[in-house]
Amino acid sequence: MSPRGLFLTFEGIDGSGKSTQARRLAESLEAAGYDVVLTREPGGSPGAEEIRRLVLEGDPDRWSAETEILLFTAARRDHLxxxxxxxxxxxxxxxxxxxxxxxxxxQGLSRGDLRALVDQLHGLMIGREPDLTLLIDMDPEIGLSRAKGRQGTEERFEDFGPALQKRMRSGFLALADEFKNRFRVIDGNRDVDSVAVDVRETVLKVLR
Incomplete structure (x- = not known):
């Protein structure tokens, strides 16, 4: 852990349980005496939370992929x-x-080959990567079933259906291979407690 803190992110398909694991990790680290800030994207700051409502609610075709990239980058900049x-x-x-x-x-993979555009904007406006990324890997069918079962209003991406979730799982695993130094893949197809133990041990190794 550097003197300026540790930047840790959770990634995964919809319904993978990453939000639950992020919360449980924050609680565990706080109990151990660490000073923790738990946040989310899109969101995490007042301006970014306003943009969150724009991108996560409404019809699946509400925005083009290019417009989404701009909106997410704007939210991320304010959050940062x-x-x-x-x-x-x-x-x-x-x-x-x-x-x-x-x-x-x-945005970069699911609706066209726009990864280069995402990376270009990221380099210009964000300019940093996490110190550690935990990918909660989950069977796409189970994940989508969990996500739809929440019955909330932020289901715009879930409404794209199972084909998108399958592509996203493959894409996340490829990303973990691309950024081996910062990614750790955690098997999310288990009970919540077992996943939480693996998450905590993985992070503590870095903190030690």
């Missing part, structure tokens, strides 16, 4: 300025539910 960087500069552990890797997948 107002939440992530101040916490890291104060030496805190930042745990973020999704970050740029999700944009690389959902």
């Amino acid at each position: 300025e107002r939440t992530i960087e101040p916490a890291l500069n104060a030496g805190k552990i930042v745990i973020c539910d999704r970050f740029a890797d999700s944009t690389r997948m959902y």
